[in-house]
């Protein structure tokens with residue numbers, strides 16, 4: 001199948017593909033994200049993942065193009081990346097001592113075919129003090145991450161346990177992606 005094209009500016013998604021040895025190139029996507037939830041959180045992330053994959057500047061290529069979108073869902077609230085430090089503080093207060101979901105939508109566009117799926121991980125947070133939250137915000141780590149924390153960084157100290165995929169929380173469920181890519185390439189082989 002050769003290299004996949006990753007329509008993402010997220011360093012985490014690159015690192016995850018590198019970690020498991022999936023060869024890739026990064027391409028830019030002109031898709032404008034929204035956290036307006038017109039349907040369920042799953043519909044939102046899947047639609048945004050499709051938008052990112054479809055808006056990647058790779059017309060006519062024969063390799064798979066991957067777009068992904070990660071959000072935090074708590075009750076009926078959808079948390080994307082915080083707009084500012086105050087917003088990050090509010091998000092972390094909301095998640096303190098509670099269980100939330102991290103949902104990543106993934107779209108793999110391959111020729112005329114679009115394969116869209118999602119992965120959900122439940123994350124249990126310890127109770128966080130105001131001091132914990134303030135100290136964390138000064139690290140700058142929350143600002144480019146959905147839900148205002150990074151499980152792969154200092155945010156790990158907030159997490160009591162997770163149920164489901166760890167890589168999904170970091171931004172790309174690579175175990176699902178690898179399996180889907182293998183299925184896609186096997187189907188393609190059979191159809192040739």
Ligand SMILES: Cc1cn([C@H]2C[C@H](O)[C@@H](COP(=O)(O)OP(=O)(O)OP(=O)(O)O)O2)c(=O)[nH]c1=O
Pocket residue numbers: 007008009010011012013033052068069070071072081102144145146147149150151152155169170171
């Ligand atoms: C919950 C959580 C999220 N995140 C990150 C993963 C995603 O990069 C980010 C959510 O933002 P996204 O909009 O999914 O992705 P992005 O804007 O970083 O990259 P692109 O749209 O170009 O693909 O939050 C972590 O790194 N660690 C975590 O623990």
